[in-house]
Amino acid sequence: MERSHVVSLIREKWLSLFSGHCFTGSPELVASLFLSSGWWRDHLCLSWDFHTKEGPDQILAFLSDRKRLSARKLRNFQIDRLSALGPPKCSRSPDDPEEIIVEASVIFDITKPAARGRGYVRLKKDARDVWKAFTFYTVLVDLVGHEERTGCLHGLNDIPTNSRSTDPSVLIVGGGQTGLILAARMKALRLNVLIVERNEVVGDNWRKRYESLKLHTTATYASFPYQRFPEDAPTFLPKAQVADFLESYSVEQDLPVWTSSEFLPGATYDSSKKLWSVTISKKGKLINLRPKHLVLAIGPAAVPFVPDFEGVDNFSGTTYHSSMHKNPGNWCGKNAVVVGASVSGHDIALSLQQAGANVLMVQRSPMCVLRLSTVKEQFFDRVWPPDRPVTDSDFLYASTPLKVLMHIAATQYTPFLARYDKDMLEGLARAGFLVGWGEEGGLGPIGQTGLILTKFGHFYRDVGNAQMIIDGKVKIKAGVVIDEFESEGVRFSDGTFAQADVVVFATGYHSMRTIARQLLGDEIVDQTSEIWNLDAEGELRGVYRPTGHPGLWYASGAFDHVRYLGRLLALQLLAMEIGIYDE
Numbered sequence: 001m002e003r004s005h006v007v008s009l010i011r012e013k014w015l016s017l018f019s020g021h022c023f024t025g026s027p028e029l030v031a032s033l034f035l036s037s038g039w040w041r042d043h044l045c046l047s048w049d050f051h052t053k054e055g056p057d058q059i060l061a062f063l064s065d066r067k068r069l070s071a072r073k074l075r076n077f078q079i080d081r082l083s084a085l086g087p088p089k090c091s092r093s094p095d096d097p098e099e100i101i102v103e104a105s106v107i108f109d110i111t112k113p114a115a116r117g118r119g120y121v122r123l124k125k126d127a128r129d130v131w132k133a134f135t136f137y138t139v140l141v142d143l144v145g146h147e148e149r150t151g152c153l154h155g156l157n158d159i160p161t162n163s164r165s166t167d168p169s170v171l172i173v174g175g176g177q178t179g180l181i182l183a184a185r186m187k188a189l190r191l192n193v194l195i196v197e198r199n200e201v202v203g204d205n206w207r208k209r210y211e212s213l214k215l216h217t218t219a220t221y222a223s224f225p226y227q228r229f230p231e232d233a234p235t236f237l238p239k240a241q242v243a244d245f246l247e248s249y250s251v252e253q254d255l256p257v258w259t260s261s262e263f264l265p266g267a268t269y270d271s272s273k274k275l276w277s278v279t280i281s282k283k284g285k286l287i288n289l290r291p292k293h294l295v296l297a298i299g300p301a302a303v304p305f306v307p308d309f310e311g312v313d314n315f316s317g318t319t320y321h322s323s324m325h326k327n328p329g330n331w332c333g334k335n336a337v338v339v340g341a342s343v344s345g346h347d348i349a350l351s352l353q354q355a356g357a358n359v360l361m362v363q364r365s366p367m368c369v370l371r372l373s374t375v376k377e378q379f380f381d382r383v384w385p386p387d388r389p390v391t392d393s394d395f396l397y398a399s400t401p402l403k404v405l406m407h408i409a410a411t412q413y414t415p416f417l418a419r420y421d422k423d424m425l426e427g428l429a430r431a432g433f434l435v436g437w438g439e440e441g442g443l444g445p446i447g448q449t450g451l452i453l454t455k456f457g458h459f460y461r462d463v464g465n466a467q468m469i470i471d472g473k474v475k476i477k478a479g480v481v482i483d484e485f486e487s488e489g490v491r492f493s494d495g496t497f498a499q500a501d502v503v504v505f506a507t508g509y510h511s512m513r514t515i516a517r518q519l520l521g522d523e524i525v526d527q528t529s530e531i532w533n534l535d536a537e538g539e540l541r542g543v544y545r546p547t548g549h550p551g552l553w554y555a556s557g558a559f560d561h562v563r564y565l566g567r568l569l570a571l572q573l574l575a576m577e578i579g580i581y582d583e
């Protein structure tokens, strides 16, 4: 199809109708522009939450509820001519090569509150040859008069770094990438924010991780808003460089961070005043703060999880959690058992093997493994190509409803990637490693794309350990658990025994909600949503959106989550600050 034809098709057959029906506030007519299998994903344009609606009936009910279509009055939909995503285009549907999809990036205005939005539409023909929306994504860009202030952020905050003259409006607990990026987003919207971080120096959260750690994600994907990595940054940043960048980011962006400052258990919320009362131990001195909003950005790895094992006290060797893995050279010539086959398990097994230890990995259940080079070429470089602004890549990735993404992952993407790495996967299977694709969730083989959304992990991007397993240099004990420790080693559930001088538990971390219980108590946390995995609509649960408890927010995930959704959390808090938040 000619480009001019695609443009006029989208404009005349859909966008102008859609824009008109939105403006006149006709939910039925708007809903009729979606396929029976069509989706509308909305981030903050129609409500102060994230929603995905499937099919005209759900869309109609959502638009009619609280008369939201006429209340918000979306209008002026136009093709976005300046978008780095390029002009409207057409392609063949991956589900059915006979089917054509036309797609376009659009911009629009919102009347109440006065705001600007951005959208992405994909159209297909219905059974009667009428072009209708298969997916439509809308997201709030900025509130008119309160636009994000970018560039130099110095002096925009009235909380001096070293003192407490005013209570912050927003208190962020945790100064990892999530807390820092969120604070930068909030400063850019002139919100009064403070971060408390228990480490002595910003970046220590990465510095304290095992020596061999490099990001298993590309530097473009891991970009921070407002500040670039150095030009010569490698594609996969070593942890020291991530740590140093976090530190420099907090300085360059002039973020108010109290280091050596621990948020203590026992915070209370006064619902009449809508204020928290929290205690911070700052360099040992107790300070009370009364913020309006409390954002927990304490990380998915705040407190190590180690299962209870019988007989561990009788073990004559050493045990430690993966978060304490240092000096693998100490175990040269010794027997090391690594429990767990996710990223940390593989990285630590590899580092021990390279240091001369005899390594046995214990794998309880199937694990999704792909080569890092495959994931880089077929995922990161396609979704976040180095030559496109990351903001646009994030937006385009968000434009596919997550349930649709899961379906694509299970039916096309995972099988495609599995074919790519067939030789490695067959070698792993021959060595006894259990390869899986995340099927246990009942959504099909969702692979790494889906597992990051459902479990935030449970996969490995291979940087060398797979070959060690295939070559028998790292041994595998799969489909078993440790039944008990004995003096000289561990006994497995199948009755076999392995000698061990050291056992490393790469068994993950307590969930953020469990830590939230320790900090805030059951009564508060029981009111909040679960964190992570998808809700019934297909939105991520609990993070960067209302939790169910006023003034309490959870922020978690990897770089793209905070970079993209963190801006939306900042907008929600801004709406509250300026008094336009209406639900």
Ligand SMILES: Cc1cc2nc3c(=O)[nH]c(=O)nc-3n(C[C@H](O)[C@H](O)[C@H](O)COP(=O)(O)OP(=O)(O)OC[C@H]3O[C@@H](n4cnc5c(N)ncnc54)[C@H](O)[C@@H]3O)c2cc1C
Pocket: 173, 174, 175, 176, 177, 178, 179, 196, 197, 198, 199, 204, 205, 206, 209, 213, 214, 215, 216, 217, 261, 262, 263, 264, 297, 298, 299, 300, 301, 302, 343, 344, 555, 556, 557, 558, 559
């Ligand atoms: C070994 C490992 C490798 C990973 N590799 C990658 C990767 O390659 N790519 C990727 O995208 N993601 C990766 N991740 C996942 C994720 O990006 C990281 O976990 C990242 O550190 C999350 O950032 P965060 O800011 O949310 O949490 P964290 O980095 O954990 O930061 C939370 C901060 O909160 C502070 N804190 C906690 N409790 C308190 C308290 N009570 N008071 C004050 N401060 C507190 C902590 O000291 C910490 O600094 C990895 C995770 C791990 C564990």
